[in-house]
Amino acid sequence: MTLDTTLYFGCRSAYKDQHHHHSEWKSHAEERKVRYPVACSRDRSEGVKRMDVQNLMEKDAQNIWTMLGQR
Numbered sequence: 001m002t003l004d005t006t007l008y009f010g011c012r013s014a015y016k017d018q019h020h021h022h023s024e025w026k027s028h029a030e031e032r033k034v035r036y037p038v039a040c041s042r043d044r045s046e047g048v049k050r051m052d053v054q055n056l057m058e059k060d061a062q063n064i065w066t067m068l069g070q071r
Contacts, residue, residue: 004067006035006060010053014040035063 007025011017017040029036037060041050057064 008037008053008056010039010041012040012042014043
């Protein structure tokens with residue numbers, strides 16, 4: 001299933017960096033109203049490759065291409 005709206009969010013740490021409306025976006029995602037992939041690049045264990053927003057978008061390339069084609 002491809003949802004019409006995706007919000008990619010990135011920060012260094014989910015524990016240190018507060019972003020506004022996180023709980024609201026998470027709630028919408030749980031209700032399947034929006035996709036809400038989050039990349040917290042510094043929360044990985046040592047030796048594990050960082051996850052940045054561009055990595056999330058690369059993994060989601062087919063869905064992005066599909067969404068763009070629908071416009």
